[in-house]
Amino acid sequence: LPRMKRRDFSLEQLREFDGARNPRILLAVNGKVFDVTKGSKFYGPEGPYGIFAGRDASRGLATFCLDKDALRDEYDDLSDLNAVQMESVREWEMQFKEKYDYVGRLLKPGEEPSEYTDEEDTKDHTKQE
Numbered sequence: 001l002p003r004m005k006r007r008d009f010s011l012e013q014l015r016e017f018d019g020a021r022n023p024r025i026l027l028a029v030n031g032k033v034f035d036v037t038k039g040s041k042f043y044g045p046e047g048p049y050g051i052f053a054g055r056d057a058s059r060g061l062a063t064f065c066l067d068k069d070a071l072r073d074e075y076d077d078l079s080d081l082n083a084v085q086m087e088s089v090r091e092w093e094m095q096f097k098e099k100y101d102y103v104g105r106l107l108k109p110g111e112e113p114s115e116y117t118d119e120e121d122t123k124d125h126t127k128q129e
Contacts, residue, residue, distance in 0.1 A: 001037055008104040008113035009033050011056065011075060018054030019044040028056040028106040030078075030093040035101040056106060061092040075109050 001024055009026070014033065017026035025037045025044060036043045036053075043053050051066055058078055060070040062085040078089065096102075107113060 003101065004035050004103045005118075006104050006116040008107050010107050011073075014056070014106065015054045019050070020053075025053045026103065027052045027054065028058065029061060029096050030058055030089045031106050032093060032096075032102055033104045033106055034096045035103045036096070039100065058089050058092075062086070062089045075106075077108075 004024065009028070014026055014028060016022050017024050019025040019037075019040060023037070024035065025040055026033050026035055027043065028034070039047075041047055042049045044050055045053070047053075049057075049066070051068060051071065052060060055071050056076055057071070059072065059076055059081070060066060062078070062081050063070055078086065081089070104116070105114065
């Protein structure tokens, strides 16, 4: 798949990228959306972490829980997580940043998406490689 243009996602838009309806797989960690398509054996529909595909995986990663119950269907501000769990979310975010393409932000309800220029898009991609 070609590299994805940078954009922001609502939870609803993110859900389309679950590897089943769309070959591209995205997930969010700590408000940031990553393209994990190249890790499809982990995040694809049959993968051990497939539950995170097209979703905000923050809570599941923070609590090491792979149950559907660990994921919220509405925006999750993670405000009830303790300091250790929040540190875990930040560590996961750093790991995803190193391994996968950052494609945009997960929008809070009512938040407007950012306008990304092609220049920003390319600058960030060259920085990551």
